[in-house]
Amino acid sequence: MKKLFLLLLAPLCLSAQSSDDALFIKKIADDVLQNGKAHDLLRQLTKDIGARLAGSPEFTKAVEWGELSMKNLGADRVYLQECMMPNWNRGGKDEASIVAVDGKKINRVLDVLALGNSMGSGGKAVKAKVIAVANFAELESKKELIKGNIVYYNYKFDPTNIEPGTSYGQAGLYRRTGASRAAKYGAIGVMIRSLTEATDNNPHTGAMAYNDSFPKIPAIALGGYDADYIWNLSKQSSFEVSFKTNGHFLPDAKGHNVIAELKGTEFPDQYITIGGHLDSWDVNEGAHDDGAGVVHTMEILRVFKALGYKPKHSIRFVLFANEENGLRGGNKYAEEAKANNEKHLFALESDAGGFTPRGFGFTIEEEKLKKMQAWLPLLFPYGTTYLKMGGGGADIGPLNKALGTALAGFDPDDQRYFDIHHARSDVFENVNKRELLLGAINMAGLVYLVDKYGL
Amino acid sequence: MKKLFLLLLAPLCLSAQSSDDALFIKKIADDVLQNGKAHDLLRQLTKDIGARLAGSPEFTKAVEWGELSMKNLGADRVYLQECMMPNWNRGGKDEASIVAVDGKKINRVLDVLALGNSMGSGGKAVKAKVIAVANFAELESKKELIKGNIVYYNYKFDPTNIEPGTSYGQAGLYRRTGASRAAKYGAIGVMIRSLTEATDNNPHTGAMAYNDSFPKIPAIALGGYDADYIWNLSKQSSFEVSFKTNGHFLPDAKGHNVIAELKGTEFPDQYITIGGHLDSWDVNEGAHDDGAGVVHTMEILRVFKALGYKPKHSIRFVLFANEENGLRGGNKYAEEAKANNEKHLFALESDAGGFTPRGFGFTIEEEKLKKMQAWLPLLFPYGTTYLKMGGGGADIGPLNKALGTALAGFDPDDQRYFDIHHARSDVFENVNKRELLLGAINMAGLVYLVDKYGL
Numbered sequence: 001m002k003k004l005f006l007l008l009l010a011p012l013c014l015s016a017q018s019s020d021d022a023l024f025i026k027k028i029a030d031d032v033l034q035n036g037k038a039h040d041l042l043r044q045l046t047k048d049i050g051a052r053l054a055g056s057p058e059f060t061k062a063v064e065w066g067e068l069s070m071k072n073l074g075a076d077r078v079y080l081q082e083c084m085m086p087n088w089n090r091g092g093k094d095e096a097s098i099v100a101v102d103g104k105k106i107n108r109v110l111d112v113l114a115l116g117n118s119m120g121s122g123g124k125a126v127k128a129k130v131i132a133v134a135n136f137a138e139l140e141s142k143k144e145l146i147k148g149n150i151v152y153y154n155y156k157f158d159p160t161n162i163e164p165g166t167s168y169g170q171a172g173l174y175r176r177t178g179a180s181r182a183a184k185y186g187a188i189g190v191m192i193r194s195l196t197e198a199t200d201n202n203p204h205t206g207a208m209a210y211n212d213s214f215p216k217i218p219a220i221a222l223g224g225y226d227a228d229y230i231w232n233l234s235k236q237s238s239f240e241v242s243f244k245t246n247g248h249f250l251p252d253a254k255g256h257n258v259i260a261e262l263k264g265t266e267f268p269d270q271y272i273t274i275g276g277h278l279d280s281w282d283v284n285e286g287a288h289d290d291g292a293g294v295v296h297t298m299e300i301l302r303v304f305k306a307l308g309y310k311p312k313h314s315i316r317f318v319l320f321a322n323e324e325n326g327l328r329g330g331n332k333y334a335e336e337a338k339a340n341n342e343k344h345l346f347a348l349e350s351d352a353g354g355f356t357p358r359g360f361g362f363t364i365e366e367e368k369l370k371k372m373q374a375w376l377p378l379l380f381p382y383g384t385t386y387l388k389m390g391g392g393g394a395d396i397g398p399l400n401k402a403l404g405t406a407l408a409g410f411d412p413d414d415q416r417y418f419d420i421h422h423a424r425s426d427v428f429e430n431v432n433k434r435e436l437l438l439g440a441i442n443m444a445g446l447v448y449l450v451d452k453y454g455l
Numbered sequence: 456m457k458k459l460f461l462l463l464l465a466p467l468c469l470s471a472q473s474s475d476d477a478l479f480i481k482k483i484a485d486d487v488l489q490n491g492k493a494h495d496l497l498r499q500l501t502k503d504i505g506a507r508l509a510g511s512p513e514f515t516k517a518v519e520w521g522e523l524s525m526k527n528l529g530a531d532r533v534y535l536q537e538c539m540m541p542n543w544n545r546g547g548k549d550e551a552s553i554v555a556v557d558g559k560k561i562n563r564v565l566d567v568l569a570l571g572n573s574m575g576s577g578g579k580a581v582k583a584k585v586i587a588v589a590n591f592a593e594l595e596s597k598k599e600l601i602k603g604n605i606v607y608y609n610y611k612f613d614p615t616n617i618e619p620g621t622s623y624g625q626a627g628l629y630r631r632t633g634a635s636r637a638a639k640y641g642a643i644g645v646m647i648r649s650l651t652e653a654t655d656n657n658p659h660t661g662a663m664a665y666n667d668s669f670p671k672i673p674a675i676a677l678g679g680y681d682a683d684y685i686w687n688l689s690k691q692s693s694f695e696v697s698f699k700t701n702g703h704f705l706p707d708a709k710g711h712n713v714i715a716e717l718k719g720t721e722f723p724d725q726y727i728t729i730g731g732h733l734d735s736w737d738v739n740e741g742a743h744d745d746g747a748g749v750v751h752t753m754e755i756l757r758v759f760k761a762l763g764y765k766p767k768h769s770i771r772f773v774l775f776a777n778e779e780n781g782l783r784g785g786n787k788y789a790e791e792a793k794a795n796n797e798k799h800l801f802a803l804e805s806d807a808g809g810f811t812p813r814g815f816g817f818t819i820e821e822e823k824l825k826k827m828q829a830w831l832p833l834l835f836p837y838g839t840t841y842l843k844m845g846g847g848g849a850d851i852g853p854l855n856k857a858l859g860t861a862l863a864g865f866d867p868d869d870q871r872y873f874d875i876h877h878a879r880s881d882v883f884e885n886v887n888k889r890e891l892l893l894g895a896i897n898m899a900g901l902v903y904l905v906d907k908y909g910l
Contacts, residue, residue, distance in 0.1 A: 162484070
């Protein structure tokens with residue numbers, strides 16, 4: 001963090017144009033705060049459409065809504081980019097109970113969600129003794145006990161990580177790979193502590209994947225209270241859990257990235273991409289994840305049009321398909337860019353929620369980042385406190401791999417993000433209008449500066 | 456803001472001790488994030504006690520709770536400092552309706568709260584035509600129309616202020632002085648748009664005061680939707696409102712500041728004060744305002760004891776009485792300090808909510824602030840992004856006036872604060888545990904540095 005701070009203090013001599021830039025960014029801010037549509041658009045996306053997992057009818061509705069909305073916002077061109085998407089379906093309500101403690105039958109219902117992409121329990125319940133472990137090391141030490149049983153991973157967020165995103169990265173391994181690592185030793189089902197520090201009992205879903213070498217066992221996430229209960233119980237008793245899930249894949253579905261363009265005046269064949277992802281998990285409104293990124297993207301289009309801003313580079317505003325459980329939209333976008341030999345200068349993603357701004361993280365050459373850090377005083381008044389190395393976004397990552405495009409990710413304050421991330425509580429009511437608009441202002445300011453000065 | 460940024464970039468050469476300081480502040484952070492009690496204490500204060508306006512039985516309970524809790528946290532000494540407090544009572548439910556539009560009777564119920572310290576409508580409803588004005592200038596231009604009518608002030612937050620606290624300062628005049636300014640021209644009641652940009656209909660109370668030269672007319676606040684409705688209605692129709700409030704003052708009540716001390720090892724007769732206010736409005740749990748400040752204060756005591764920190768200066772942890780509608784606790788504390796000829800080096804208040812940290816604002820000599828700004832890299836990892844001129848707190852203000860004590864106010868991010876401030880929605884559920892704890896960490900870090908290096 002010391003290093004970050006020194007970066008923050010990199011030379012900050014502003015060029016002669018800086019007061020013009022400050023004025024233009026103030027215009028952006030005033031217009032967004034007075035006339036911004038991001039909050040209304042988010043209400044439409046979350047309340048009129050709602051959950052929109054890839055392959056669902058709602059995802060198709062969201063594509064139609066995105067296309068129409070961006071046309072209405074006055075883009076020079078709006079078009080759809082087709083891609084095939086995995087089509088995982090939860091298949092009904094996930095159910096789980098503790099059914100026996102020390103041999104005595106009980107029925108304590110647990111609030112659970114099957115992990116995304118996981119296979120259901122095959123029409124009947126998985127019922128077995130639970131082997132509870134704190135982490136993979138403990139799994140290994142107990143591998144002889146696992147056969148025929150259910151493994152419970154209690155891996156917790158490390159509360160001393162100042163950014164919960166760090167904890168999420170660490171704990172994410174258990175959600176993504178925990179099932180197969182347990183199946184390797186004969187487990188017939190897996191449960192994880194949800195990837196959250198929330199002080200509630202909402203379970204959090206999210207993508208997992210199987211290692212094809214082992215049986216594809218069902219996998220569920222528990223909310224925080226139930227996780228604590230089970231973990232404490234495991235310290236004093238032997239117990240059984242029964243759970244039933246219904247996840248399955250339907251044939252791949254046709255989906256689309258929604259792409260709006262403002263044509264560049266000087267470098268029309270060089271692209272700047274701004275985006276978020278249009279899909280969400282099936283259990284919530286995807287308001288922060290990633291409704292916020294979708295409407296940030298649309299708001300920047302809106303304000304550039306409202307202010308009559310004519311970008312030097314062509315700017316693409318992209319609502320990506322299928323980030324959550326396939327990344328097919330982001331991959332398709334990069335494939336097409338490469339196939340068409342497009343030049344992509346810069347891509348910026350918002351996929352960390354609609355919270356108050358903190359900064360931007362970059363995947364870029366050190367020298368270029370240093371140059372950009374001179375812009376910090378222009379964005380600081382609106383909440384940006386750093387421009388640091390490290391960041392981007394899942395959907396724009398393939399563009400960097402395919403074409404070496406410089407990336408940035410918008411970093412809102414993430415203290416609350418993992419309270420609602422992939423849980424039922426990621427709803428419109430948990431997004432604050434001003435925090436949402438401030439995100440769009442800082443992103444628009446950064447894109448304006450990149451467009452004006454290049455990298 | 457440009458000036459602020461330059462201050463932020465003041466010389467940042469860290470002294471040789473800085474790595475020791477970084478380590479100690481990391482210890483504070485780790486302990487607070489792992490073992491912090493602030494969230495649990497806030498649950499007790501908000502859920503077990505609840506609303507605690509000065510003079511209410513709940514305020515007395517809060518004093519007892521604060522005293523016992525700070526004893527349990529291991530303070531060297533905990534004592535109560537008596538003060539008399541105003542004892543305003545809402546006297547029942549506030550009621551209001553639009554009862555006629557263009558002469559036609561209707562009954563559209565409005566969600567309202569009487570302003571704090573306002574006099575009720577005397578057992579019967581105030582019923583009259585409404586003269587709606589955008590601001591005081593429009594009031595003056597319509598002064599001939601006001602006699603016998605109700606004045607409605609539609610003064611709105613300026614959304615282009617990046618910090619809503621600025622807007623609150625501007626709009627606050629209407630709440631505090633609007634009634635008497637309308638009564639001067641013969642108004643028989645006053646309504647204001649609540650001091651908020653919240654996207655809901657909660658009315659927000661808060662202190663007002665009368666000018667004794669004019670009749671003490673009843674005064675209410677409307678929620679955002681009702682305010683919009685009335686303002687739009689006023690543009691096209693003549694309409695009447697009827698409202699009934701019951702506010703009154705009981706005889707002054709005995710109250711107390713709760714004071715805990717850690718005795719200084721080098722300068723036991725020089726004090727550093729950390730505080731928040733224990734009272735809240737009567738309509739909510741006072742979770743952010745100022746339960747957060749109360750538990751920030753207690754958490755700093757807890758972590759200093761947990762780490763065995765022996766301060767050089769004596770530190771007082773003060774839960775102030777009666778900030779909301781009288782400031783008698785803050786005044787009493789300064790009076791006693793002056794009467795006892797105490798030396799007060801520094802006072803820090805948290806009374807802006809339990810949100811994610813942004814920085815600190817100071818009332819201090821410029822040279823001393825510059826010195827403190829060298830500490831910024833030590834606090835930056837935990838969320839502090841500036842140490843700027845301008846700030847303090849209502850309760851510690853009198854200490855500065857009486858003794859010239861240097862002041863600081865903790866500035867959390869305030870984008871959400873005025874959504875819930877003085878409204879029914881200021882409840883425990885709207886406080887995020889991690890954001891709350893981060894506030895305590897940054898405050899504890901600043902106090903540690905002031906204690907170690909002086910000013």
